[in-house]
Amino acid sequence: MLGVLLMVVPLVGAVAIALSPSRAAKGIALVATLAGLGIAILAAIDFSDWGTGGWGLEYNLPLLPAMGISLALGADSVSMLLMLLTTLLMPLAILGSWTAVSDRLREYYGWLLLLSTAMIGVFLARDLLVFYICFEFTLVPMYFLIAIYGSTNRAWASLKFFIYTFLGSLFALAGFLYVAWANAEHAGAWSFAIPDLVHFASTGLTTGEQGWILLALMAGFAVKIPLFPVHTWLPLAHTEAPTAGSVLLAGVLLKLGTYGLFRFVLPMVPAAVVEWAPFMGVLAIIGILYAALICWVQTDVKKLVAYSSVSHLGFCVLGLLALNPLGLQGSVLYMINHGLSTGALFFLIGMMYERYHTRDMGTIGGLGSKMPVWSFFMVFFVLASVGLPGLNGFVSEFLCLLGTFAAGGTGAYPGVLGPWFAAAAALGMVFAAMYLLLMVGKIVFGSLREPSGVHSDLPADLNAREILVLVPLAIGCVVLGVQPDFVMHAIEGSIADTLASYPTAVTDATEILVGRGGMP
Amino acid sequence: MTPILTFIPKLSMSAPAVPVSDAIISPNLSWAGLILLLPLVSLVLCGLCAAMRVKSKLPAVITAASLAGAFVTSVFLYLNYEPPGEVIPLLDWMNLTWGEGRFESFTANFSLYIDSLSLLWIMFVTGLGTLITIYASEYMEPDLGKGYSRFFAGVSVFLFAMAALVLSDNLLMLYLGWEGVGFASYWLIGYYFERPAAVAAAKKAFIVNRIGDLGLALAIYLIWTTFGTVQYDELSTIFAAGSMNPEFEGWTTSAIPFLLMLAAFGKSAQLPLYVWLPDAMEGPTPVSALIHAATMVTAGIYLIARTYQFFLLEPVSLHVIAWVGGLTALLAATIGMAQHDIKRIMAYSTVSQLGYMFLGLGVLTTYGAAYHVFTHAFFKALLFLTCGAIMHGFAGQLDLRKISGLRHMKGWRITAWTMLIGCLALAGFPLTSGFFSKDAILAEAFVTQGPGFEILGWMAIFTAGLTAYYTFRVWFRVCAGPASFEPGDEQHDDHGGAFHPHAPRFAINMVLVLLAVGSLVAAVPYFMSNQADDRLVGGWVADMVHDSPARGGIPGFSETHAVHAIADSHEAAAHAGEAAHPTLFGMDPHAAMYWISGTVGIVGLLLAAWLHLWRRSAADAIKAWLYSQFWIAWLPRAMERKWYVDEFYHAVIRAPLWILGHIFYVFDRFIIDGVCVDGIARIPRGVARWLQPLQAGAVQSLAVVMAGGAAIILLLMALFMQFGWFGGQV
Amino acid sequence: MDPILPYIATAVGAIGLLIVLSARTAPVRGVGGLIGLAGLAWLFVLAGSLPDGIQDAVEEGFFLVFALMAVASAVQMISQRRPVYAALFFVLVVLSVCGVLVMLEAFFMAFALVIVYAGAILITYMFVLMLAQQATDTEHIGEIPQYDRESRDPRAAVLVAAMFMATVVAAAFTGLGDLTPAGDAQARLQADAALLRSLPKQVERLAAKSNGFTLNTDLASSLRVEGDELVLAGTNADGGAATILLSSPGNTSHVGWSLVASFPASLELAGVILLMAMFGAVVLARRQVEHAEQELAEAIGAGRGGYGESQEVDE
Amino acid sequence: MSLLASEAFSQASLAHAILLSGALLSIGIAGFLSRRNLIVMFLCTELMFQAVIVAMVAFGRWYWDFSGQVFVIFILTVAAAEAALALALVVLLYRRRSTLDAEVWTELRE
Missing domain, CATH: 1.20.5 (Single alpha-helices involved in coiled-coils or other helix-helix interfaces)
Incomplete structure (x- = not known):
């Protein structure tokens, strides 16, 4: 019952905002999202299947029994964690853009709440149609948020964002429908329940079919992640999006792609994944190094952090493709950690933008002396995303790389990547240090440079509200950095289930690709 | 020299050479966690002081107290320590098991591994930390209100990270300490963040260290995929089971030592990756003393000592270490000679001395390296602090041509004389601590057979001479000769009238004296009797190193097995009996080395005295002559320009990457975005325009x-x- | 006969037509015309080789003459610069089509066509042509307006025409085979009998013409075909069974009978159509007064209702 | 008594008639699509009617079913109605722009 409640509360909030005067919009939005967070925590507490891979928050409302479509919701530990991340980021996003937006308030908060419903819908969906509809619906609010509240050429950015992602996900829809159809042929009755389709796809389909479905699903999810060649919409969308939009885009929307990989691609088409994993791995590595070098030469801070997201998510994908528990643990942790640290970075950039209305590192710098609290948080979160041990970035990055390294055919899950993949990706760690420290060196340290004649009614350094936004994220980073154990044990079960179909599929496939036991 | 002094009772324990593997898991020693906890507490408190903008010296007191506490704890830990060492679990960090097989579990927790090697390190780290914090409390006075607590927070973070590095029981926690120390040095080098040079130096330090960390990370992955564990005790059980183990063949076991070496060179500023250390002098002097002379830079040596068994598997790696160490020592010494900034000279001397330590590791005398680390920590910290005192007193003046005759000035006598002691030790003057520790290394260079070790030995001796020269060049220029000075550029409080230098007060003087005594006393452990094993020579430090995985490098053990292929286990080879001792000039190499390095040291000293004390004009004349001769002019210029290494790196690595970045960015915006994505978007519009005439009306x-x-x-x-x-x- | 030949003939005809349409000078048009007609003739020859060949050379000859005359005048019609000549050529087309109809034994329709088409419709066209051709000022009299001199680019038009022709050719050469013909005279008589049976009043009128003959009620049995004659059984004045001979109806009566028998409703409808057309023409052609350009734009812009409410403006 | 009732109406002669009607139709279309004078265009439609009439009668004769010819009557009515209305419209168009050129009317464009 809680699952539906989680999705309904933001809707109710949106309706309330629509009915109330625009002054009250902010308050209602905050209340709604805090209520959402409360429910999420409540759900987490009484969720009994931490670590066992079981499913909680079950809810099933048959919508179209003939076609086997029903509003089926449910969450295992991974979906629960990602949903918690979403419900945590929502109130912070609203609090973060308290003074950022002044006109069309109701619309702004209305769209944010709808976005929250869609995101939670994606993570809780147990029915393919519900998943796809929510996956698509996330585009609409984000489009309006960027198109209306963005900065200079927002129209072009939002249009490209929407069409690019939408086109990609159409291919994914084709893939899903083919699986559903094949399942109906095989089983006689139509069913869109994810467990049935996953079970059927992994066993019933030939490798050729799986290959095509993999291509289709990857078209949809690769655009969302974003993976290397199809990432060009992200920097545009980020630089134009308002603060709350950027935070949610980086914090949660990018995770839809990787969650899609985790929930659909890996379990559904194991043989094809094994066959294509090296190729996708190479794409991820190119993404890491390519985006890192681009970050290094950026002058616009937000574009730099956007490209850094491309680079970081390359690690996450690499972890998934390692096809062993270490890699998957690393990538699921990465989804959460990246959400926290990059979300915070976007908040900080937003706060700087509100005060100086510029993001160009050339015209602004040396804020350390003028804004010490802001600088402390900036350095803290930069180090979290650089992957300083003791903070959350390191744990996930380390596990992803270790997983990729070990995926050379030694453990019980002989993967198809190997040491050379991990070594190339590890270079990304050095590049990450280079571009992030360069950015911190320019903005925080050095002599103070301020754009002339910029007035902002916000105090020079952070006020209580802004600190309140950043503190939970900082605590999250530290706790996940020092004590990742409780999360890792929590998701052990669902990772084992995802990899359930791999030892067998892998052994025969790897015969072709990798000599037994030897390093590639 | 028979061991003379046996006064420390603890050393009288005698225990068989028990393999280190079965360390006792003793949770009751969890109070040892204090060593880690105290710096953390002081970090938090200093952070609060920074938040509350505390104006007093409270942060310094907090940090000093916590470090002293840590030092006392480590001494206690040393006092009731049994040889095989204990594992003290503190806190769970990462342990994953997804199967019961060898490679289906990964555990890495916050737990301490107390054995003699880590105890040796932690004691001098915390000890020096405390002294330097006291020194810094006075040195940092000008920034009392502004960055004082931020500085001491940085020092606490550094100590926490160093402790984690040294005491960790698995490679991952070592990695945590490793990066933590790198971050702390970034924090402290960039302390004066208004100065762009400091910010650039901090960034450079962190990135070069990060390249080293990359090596360490890859090593850890390789170790886990090959051995299935990253815990020291499990690793040593694998090694104890002899080298005929299925995991040992394959290219991984030979790659691991080279990756570990890359990490060590990054952190201990050796040849390929030393460029960050001279620039790190931008940070405040106590930082240079603590981090870039005594503690952090020795982490590389600790890492290699701790993982020495991997190196023993691959003899070639040891030869590489020896040669890199030797070359770095020579190169740094040549650069050091041509510099004018005394802190930069000390920095290059540190690089050079580290080269010695690596040479020691390379020629299978981990004891020599460890002992040199021990002594070097004292006298190098002392020299840095004296330079700091001068800089503090003369308003930032560091150029040795601008200050001279310090010993005649009122209030500067302690600084001058302590500096002399430091210089003597650094130059390896006979009977000083530096002398004994350097000789232990130089002698072994001649004892152990390896490719070109003879040449390496003579090169090291020549470098020792250069070291003596440039050390006393500083001392004679600054302390001896007629008393004259020019104030530096940091005239922050010139209250009218001629500027008169303010001599260091009690805190700095007290620390300088203590350190001078320390560097003298550091010679004593050499003479202590060796308890662990009668064939041992090298006193207390040898005992400490003996009980650790670095045992392979103890003199008396070393010369046999390194040479043979690793066919039989190195335990057996050690007891097989002594091969014929190679002799040097007919004498035992150690004894011979006393005379040779002694004379070389004195020659260097006299040369420096002649050029920089009695006939300063002669020094300038020689320099002018050198510059005038076209065929030799390049040499001094290159030495002064630090052999153009920075420019080389910039041209070979930084510039190409920067250009590549721009190319990628243009490629990303125009080719992928412009041509592919927008191109496809333009197709529908193009087709529409082509069909449009049909609807012309x-x-x-x-x-x-x-x-x-x-x-x-x-x-x-x-x-x-x-x-x-x-x-x-x- | 190679199946591709008719299409080549069509192509030749199309090229001819193209030359005629796009040529400037008369002789070239002539040559084009000849080529077109040659193509058509070739087609006719090819058609001749279809099953049952040509039954009656004379009849086919006449048919051929009328056909070629029709096509030639049609070509002239569309290529004539002056619209009036085009209309006149159309009259020629109608006449030759009537000739063809005569050859197809549709005599009534032939003459109906001449009367209605050539007579009425073409005259209306001539009238409107005369009305719309007034030269704006005196010195332009006789000059052909620009839109008549050059036709629109004929290539596309001829191509479309050729495609339609090819379709018809394809149908003609392949499709006709499986159409069932009307059958022989006997079948035709039976058809006439069936037709007469469906017109009882007409049969009574015929019967009444032969004196003293009364019809027995059941037409189905009494009206029969014997030999090649149509026979009606009944009783004559003196009560004996007698049969009278019905002549098979001529073309006109056939048309009339089938019109009344099978298309009564359509007949009424045709009338309504003509009525509506008359009303439309009257409403549309009401005397409209010149509008100034600006009022016109405003009228269109304001969109005030239909075309009708225009104000009277004095001359 | 049919005066010239020829016994058989062969498929070839039917083909001739059909070809004739096809020729007339295509010439009509060519004319309609190429001539720019509105009235001549409508004349071409009349020509197409002629083609249809020929085809109708030919098939009527082939099947010996007089509905073909009956239908011709209806074609005539339609042709007449069409002529009347079309010419009325042409007159209106002429009055509007005082020209019969078809190219003038391009307001239909979107």
Whole structure:
């Protein structure tokens, strides 16, 4: 019952905002999202299947029994964690853009709440149609948020964002429908329940079919992640999006792609994944190094952090493709950690933008002396995303790389990547240090440079509200950095289930690709 | 020299050479966690002081107290320590098991591994930390209100990270300490963040260290994929089971030592990656003393000592270490000679001395390296602090040509004389601590057989001479000669009138004296009797190193097995009996080394005295002559320009990457985005424009289109009726 | 006969037509015309080789003459610069079509066509042509307006026309085979009998013409075909069974009978159509007064309702 | 008594008639699509009517079913109605722009 409640509360909030005067919009939005967070925590507490891979928050409302479509919701530990991340980021996003937006308030908060419903819908969906509809619906609010509240050429950015992602996900829809159809042929009755389709796809389909479905699903999810060649919409969308939009885009929307990989691609088409994993791995590595070098030469801070997201998510994908528990643990942790640290970075950039209305590192710098609290948080979160041990970035990055390294055919899950993949990706760690420290060196340290004649009614350094936004994220980073154990044990079960179909599929496939036991 | 002094009771324990593997898991020693906890507490408190903008010296007191506490704890830990060492679990960090197989679990927790090697390190780290914090409390006074607590927070973070590095029981926690120390040095080098040079130096330090960390990370992955564990005790059990283990073949076991070496060179500023250390002098002097002379830079040596068994698997790696160490020592010494900034000279001397330590590791005398680390920590910290005192007193003046005759000035006598002691030790003057520790290394260079170790030995001796020269060049320039000075550029409080240097007060003087005594006393452990094993020579430090995985490098053990292939386990080879001792000039190499390095040291000293004390003009004349001779002019210029290494790196690595970045960015924006994505977007519009004329509105064109369409359909139907589908008869 | 030949003939005809349409000078048009007609003739020859060949050379000859005359005048019609000549040529087309109809034994329709088409419709066209051709000022009299001199680019038009022709050719050469012909005279008589049976009043009128003959009620049995004659059984004045001979109806009566028998409703409808056309023409052609350009734009812009409410403006 | 009732109406002669009607139709279409004078265009439609009439009668004769010819009557009515209305419209168009050129009317464009 809680699952539906989680999705309904933001809707109710949106309706309330629509009915109330625009002054009250902010308050209602905050209340709604805090209520959402409360429910999420409540759900987490009484969720009994931490670590066992079981499913909680079950809810099933048959919508179209003939076609086997029903509003089926449910969450295992991974979906629960990602949903918690979403419900945590929502109130912070609203609090973060308290003074950022002044006109069309109701619309702004209305769209944010709808976005929250869609995101939670994606993570809780147990029915393919519900998943796809929510996956698509996330585009609409984000489009309006960027198109209306963005900065200079927002129209072009939002249009490209929407069409690019939408086109990609159409291919994914084709893939899903083919699986559903094949399942109906095989089983006689139509069913869109994810467990049935996953079970059927992994066993019933030939490798050729799986290959095509993999291509289709990857078209949809690769655009969302974003993976290397199809990432060009992200920097545009980020630089134009308002603060709350950027935070949610980086914090949660990018995770839809990787969650899609985790929930659909890996379990559904194991043989094809094994066959294509090296190729996708190479794409991820190119993404890491390519985006890192681009970050290094950026002058616009937000574009730099956007490209850094491309680079970081390359690690996450690499972890998934390692096809062993270490890699998957690393990538699921990465989804959460990246959400926290990059979300915070976007908040900080937003706060700087509100005060100086510029993001160009050339015209602004040396804020350390003028804004010490802001600088402390900036350095803290930069180090979290650089992957300083003791903070959350390191744990996930380390596990992803270790997983990729070990995926050379030694453990019980002989993967198809190997040491050379991990070594190339590890270079990304050095590049990450280079571009992030360069950015911190320019903005925080050095002599103070301020754009002339910029007035902002916000105090020079952070006020209580802004600190309140950043503190939970900082605590999250530290706790996940020092004590990742409780999360890792929590998701052990669902990772084992995802990899359930791999030892067998892998052994025969790897015969072709990798000599037994030897390093590639 | 028979061991003379046996006064420390603890050393009288005698225990068989028990393999280190079965360390006792003793949770009751969890109070040892204090060493880690105290710096953390002081970090938090200093953070609060920074938040509350505390104006007093409270942060310094907090940090000093916590470090002293840590030092006392480590001493206690040392006092009731049994040889095989204990594992003290503190806190869970990462342990994953997804199967029962060897490679299906990964555990890495916050737990301490107390054995003699880590105890040796932690004691001098915390000890020096405390002294330097006291020194810094006075040195940092000008920044009392502004960055004082931020500085001491940085020092606490550094100590926490160093402790974690040294005491960790698995490679991952070592990695945590490793990066933590790198971050702390970034924090402290960039302390004066208004100065762009400091910010650039901090960034450079962190990135070069990060390259080293990359090596360590890859090593850890390789170790886990090959051995299935990253815990020291489990690793040593694998090694104890002898080298005939399925995991040992394959390219991984030979790659691991080279990756570990890359990490050590990054952190301990050796040849390829030393460029960050001289720039790190931008940070405040206590930082240079603590981090870039005594503690952090020795982490590389600790890492290699701790993982020495991997190196023993691959003899080639040891030869590489020896040669890199030797070359770095020589290179740094040559650069050191040509510099004018005394802190930079000390920095290059540190690089050079570290080269010695690596040479020691390379020539299988981990004891020599460890002992040199021990002594070097004292006298190098002392030299840095004296330079700090001078800089503090003369308003930032560091150029040795601008200050001279310090010993005649009132209030500077302690600084001058302590500096002399430091210089003597650094130059390896006979009977000083530096002398004994350097000789232990130099002698072994001649004892151990390896490719070109002879040449390496003579090169090291020549470098020792250069070291003596440039050390006393500083001392004679600054302390001896007529008393004269020019104030530096940091005239922050010139209250009118001529600027008169303010001599260091009690805190700095007290620390300088203590350190001077320390560097003298550091010679004593060499003379202590060796308890661990009668064949041992090298006193207390040898005992400490003996009980650790670095045992392979103890003199008396070393010369046999390194040479043979690792066919039989190195335990057996050690007891097989002594091969013939190679002799040097007919004497035992150690004894011979006393005389040779002694004379070389004195020669260097006299040369420096002649050029920089009695006949300063002669020094300038020689320099002018060198510059005038075209065929030799390049040499001094290159030495002064630090052999153009920075420019080389910039040209070979930084510039190409920067250009590549721009190329990628342009490629990303125009090719992928512009051509592919927007290109595809333009296709529909293009097709629409092509079809547009059909809708031009003229009646007849519409009619033509309509009729044409109908005609085509009818015709196709008719033709298909007649000719059937594609020629097949209907 | 290679199946592709008719299409080549069509192509030749199309090229001819193209030359005629796009040529400037008369002789070239002539040559084009000849080529077109040659193509058509070739087609006719090819058609001749279809099953049952040509039954009656004379009849086919006449048919051929009328056909070629029709096509030639049609070509002239569309290529004539002056619209009036085009209309006149159309009259020629109608006449030759009537000739063809005569050859197809549709005599009534032939003459109906001449009367209605050539007579009425073409005259209306001539009238409107005369009305719309007034030269704006005196010195332009006789000059052909630009839109008549050059036709629109004929290539596309001829191509579409050729495609339609090809379709018809395809149908003609392949499709006709499986159409069932009307059958022989006997079948035709039976058809006439069936037709007469469906018109009882007509049969009574015929019967009444032969004196003293009364019809027995059941037409189905009494009206029969014997030999090649149509026979009606009944009783004559003196009560004996007698049969009278019905002549098979001529073309006109056939048309009339089938019109009344099978298309009564359509007949009424045709009338309504003509009525509506008359009303339309009257409403549309009401005397409209010149509008100034600006009022016109405003009228269109304001969109005030239909075309009808225009104000009277004095001359 | 049919005066010239020829016994058989062969498929070839039917083909001739059909070809004639096809020729007339295509010439009509060519004319309609190429001539720019509105009235001549409508004349071409009349020509197409002629083609249809020929085809109708030919098939009527082939089947010996007089509905073909009956239908010709209806074609005539339609042709007449069409002529009347079309010419009325042409007159209106002429009055509007005082020209019969079809190219003038391009307001239909979007």
